[in-house]
Each structure stands twice: as C-alpha cells, then as structure tokens.
C-alpha cells in the first residue's frame with residue numbers, strides 16, 4: 372500500500388553500550404559515535420545509507436600482566452565551522468581527531484587554542500561528559516569521578532580557554548547544557564545543568580542538589596592576579612523540583628533539555644529528576660524566570676551593595692578598565708560568591724503529572740506546530756518498562772473537547788492538561804483547504820470514496836470522536852446533523868482499510884458573516900470539489 376512505508380532503520384552489527392550523537396537541525400545525517408567506530412547515517416525515503424569509520428586503538432603501553440586495552444569509545448562528535456571534531460577514550464588516554472569528508476581522520480588542526488584531550492573526553496565512557504559548540508568554540512563539561520573534581524571549560528577555538536575554579540562545583544554530575552540566545556550577541560549565555568553530590572552528608576541528609584550553572588560566551592577570563600584562566604561570569608543557582616516547599620523534593624537532576632526561541636531569551640527547560648527512592652518526575656522551568664534570577668538575585672554570602680556594574684554580567688572585556696578597582700572588586704565577588712540566593716522553582720510549582728507510573732529513563736523535547744498554528748512542546752519520555760510516551764505539554768486553557776494537534780489518536784485529559792498519544796501509524800497528511808462559511812448557511816463537506824473496501828469517517832481537530840458520512844456513494848459527505856459540530860475547526864476525512872488509516876482530504880472551516888458563497892468556491896482547489904461544494908451550499 373502506498374501509505375504503508377517501511378521506516379528507515381539502521382541496525383548496529385555489534386552491541387553499542389555507550390554512544391554519542393551529533394545531528395544538525397535540518398539535515399538527514401546523524402553521526403553516531405560507538406566503540407571504535409563512527410557511524411555516518413543518512414536517512415532517506417529509500418532507507419539508510421551508512422558510512423562507518425573505524426578507530427581501533429590499543430594501548431600498547433599497558434603492562435603485559437594487564438589485559439591489553441583496545442577500547443576507543445567515541446565520546447565527542449561536534450561540528451566546528453566546517454569540520455568535525457571527534458574525541459574518544461583512546462584506551463584510557465583520551466585523544467581527538469578531525470573527521471574530514473565524513474571519511475578521513477586527521478590530527479586536530481586549525482588556528483586558535485586547544486585544551487588537552489583529557490579535558491574534552493573522559494578516559495572511560497561511564498564518566499559522563501558533554502560538549503557543545505558556539506561560534507566555532509567548543510565547550511566541555513566533565514562530571515566528577517573518584518577524586519577528580521569535574522569542570523566546565525572552553526576547550527577549543529579562537530577564544531581564550533577557560534575553566535571553572537574547583538571550589539565552584541561540588542562533585543558535579545552533568546545532565547545537559549544549552550545555549551541561551553539573545554537578540555544581542557554579547558548577552559548570549561550557556562546554561563549547564565547538573566547535580567552536586569555532598570560526600571560528607573549525614574545519612575539523614577539529602578546528598579544531592581540540582582543546579583544550573585551559567586557562563587557568558589563573550590567571557591575572556593579575568594586578570595593576571597585573579598581568575599586569569601577562569602570564567603568571570605560563572606554563577607550557579609539551586610533548582611527545586613517538588614510540591615511547594617514540602618519535604619517531597621526531587622534533588623537529583625538526571626537529564627535536562629531546553630526549548631528556546633531562535634534569537635530570544637524565552638523558552639522552557641525540562642528536567643528529569645529522581646529522589647532517594649529512585650522515583651522519577653519531570654519539572655518544567657521558564658527560561659525567563661531563570662534569567663531574571665541570575666540578573667537580579669542577591670549573591671549567597673555577600674550582602675554589601677554592588678559598586679558600578681553587577682558582578683558576573685555578560686560584557687566584552689575592556690583592557691582599559693580590566694585592572695580598575697571596581698573590576699577587581701567584582702572579580703573577587705564572583706570568585707568567592709558565585710551562587711545566587713534565589714532558588715529556581717518549576718512552573719506550576721509542582722512536577723508535571725505524567726500519564727504513567729513507569730520510571731522515566733530518558734526525556735527529549737521538541738516543538739510542534741499544531742493545526743491551529745500554535746506551537747506546542749512535546750515531550751518524548753522513555754520508560755524503564757521499554758515504552759516511549761509522547762506527551763503534549765501546554766499551559767494555556769485549551770478547548771475542552773479536544774486540542775488541535777497534528778497527531779492522530781489524541782485523547783484529552785481534562786485534569787492533567789495533557790494529550791496522550793498512542794504510537795503513531797504512518798499517515799498521509801493533507802493540508803486543510805480553507806472554507807469560509809457565510810453567516811447562517813449550512814455547509815457540506817465531500818470526501819471522495821476511492822475504495823469500497825475502506826471505511827470512511829470524519830474527524831474534527833483530530834479528536835477521537837468521529838462522525839459518520841451523512842450520505843455516501845462516490846463521496847462520503849459530512850453535513851449538519853445532531854451531534855455534528857460543523858463549526859470552526861479542521862475536519863479530516865479518514866479512510867480505514869486492513870487496519871491502516873489514511874487521511875483523504877481535510878477542510879478548515881472559518882466563519883465569516885460578510886462573505887458570499889462565490890468566494891467560498893474560489894478558495895477551493897480541485898474542480899471536482901468546487902462543483903460539489905457549490906452544490907452542497909444552500
């Protein structure tokens with residue numbers, strides 16, 4: 372059947388237990404780093420084209436009585452300008468390469484600065500790290516392990532290489548990072564999400580604290596005597612996830628994803644948290660709230676008024692004033708008081724009520740355009756039970772019967788304000804033809820019947836409720852009837868045959884008292900529909 376397309380699927384030929392990925396929005400190529408292998412996967416209608424670049428490395432320096440280590444787990448794949456930087460664990464002594472033309476590995480080249488590979492990739496894949504690029508510079512965050520402190524660094528590029536001071540982070544375990552855009556380039560920031568772990572916490576104390584750390588991308592470090600190779604814009608905040616200020620708090624942030632506008636500091640952050648008993652929840656935060664806290668909050672342990680500009684704000688380094696007493700004072704304030712007093716609380720004060728009791732293991736967020744031309748956040752949640760849930764998150768007061776989503780089989784849960792969407796069948800979508808309905812007229816919508824073995828039904832706004840044909844033959848016609856809301860909205864004609872469901876045609880009805888039937892006819896495309904619709908209009 373034409374509408375039953377085989378999904379493009381790539382099967383790994385060997386188990387890959389630790390993978391890193393890179394995907395540039397708008398392209399159909401996915402870069403996957405595995406064990407001693409880079410997979411360059413191009414997804415097309417006709418299947419997946421894969422290129423595999425091998426990177427087997429053995430650590431010959433390993434003493435003979437220990438096993439020869441040949442593991443090179445690829446932990447970093449990032450695009451910098453036009454080339455790819457690839458780093459791997461390289462048998463316990465990390466190393467980086469450039470991937471040229473998707474096929475050739477060369478040594479790292481290019482002007483500018485480069486940090487040792489051990490600051491970009493961890494030596495073992497179980498040590499969580501993350502990396503991202505901004506303006507051709509690479510930023511790397513390394514989680515703490517054993518006695519290693521963990522850090523946030525600028526590790527490659529034309530800008531100065533910078534790091535966090537060790538005392539700023541307490542055994543961080545990184546959960547995510549995102550560039551926070553701004554209409555003014557100088558205000559651009561990067562947020563890092565992590566949990567801190569207090570090793571000396573008493574048994575009756577919560578050892579984890581969820582955090583947001585932020586730096587400005589214009590940061591060029593301090594002066595020779597103070598923060599010479601460190602961030603001068605690092606600040607961190609406590610993130611709470613729980614109901615109000617009750618004891619029931621989720622303090623271990625496992626994963627964080629951010630959805631922002633292209634060039635504005637608006638958006639939403641979703642965090643996946645767990646508590647001491649391993650129960651998982653999702654909390655949502657407003658980027659505006661976080662931004663406001665960083666730019667207005669008092670700093671913990673610092674009560675004197677600020678002189679001149681506020682410490683830690685994004686600004687280009689001015690060599691003429693770098694050593695001025697005010698600047699030196701501000702550098703000292705940030706060095707010793709990088710934590711803000713304000714606590715970041717979730718929107719709606721509590722975790723999202725999810726339509727599952729399963730424990731969540733993965734969370735991904737995306738923005739989707741619904742048929743009503745509104746943008747909605749959609750969360751994809753992986754669970755311990757092997758399910759993938761798709762949840763629409765909305766904070767507005769939605770139409771009570773059903774929200775307008777492009778997805779089929781949606782269900783509206785009034786209490787929780789979510790949509791539950793069942794696994795999607797491959798559907799052929801049509802774009803709705805606009806029909807302006809003159810005041811006080813009835814409209815009939817025709818749907819051509821192509822197969823007499825199929826069942827034809829009408830759906831409004833993708834609701835689960837559907838409406839039968841008023842009469843059928845060559846066309847399944849939807850018309851005014853009791854319980855048929857032929858009001859404004861999108862009406863889709865769905866044909867079901869052998870368990871497959873396809874969308875045949877769709878109309879968007881709009882009320883307009885001023886328009887005549889003739890203008891309706893002119894908005895329709897196909898001639899067969901034009902003739903019919905004119906006929907059905909009274």
Ligand SMILES: *[C@@H]1O[C@H](CO)[C@@H](O)[C@H](O)[C@H]1NC(C)=O
Pocket residue numbers: 471472475
């Ligand atoms: C990459 O491809 C270009 C164009 O085909 C070629 O000129 C260049 O030599 C290739 N680079 C490497 C390192 O193979």
Ligand SMILES: *[C@@H]1O[C@H](CO)[C@@H](O)[C@H](O)[C@H]1NC(C)=O
Pocket residue numbers: 451452480481482483506507528529
């Ligand atoms: C990337 O491009 C920028 C701007 O063109 C340039 O300043 C920088 O040196 C380039 N970085 C590398 C690693 O080539």
Ligand SMILES: *[C@@H]1O[C@H](CO)[C@@H](O)[C@H](O)[C@H]1NC(C)=O
Pocket residue numbers: 541569570571572573576
């Ligand atoms: C860790 O917990 C111990 C015990 O409560 C406390 O004394 C110490 O200050 C905590 N460390 C930090 C960095 O908060």
Ligand SMILES: *[C@@H]1O[C@H](CO)[C@@H](O)[C@H](O)[C@H]1NC(C)=O
Pocket residue numbers: 811
């Ligand atoms: C709308 O149609 C109804 C039924 O045909 C009629 O009773 C009513 O007067 C009409 N209203 C207007 C404003 O034309």
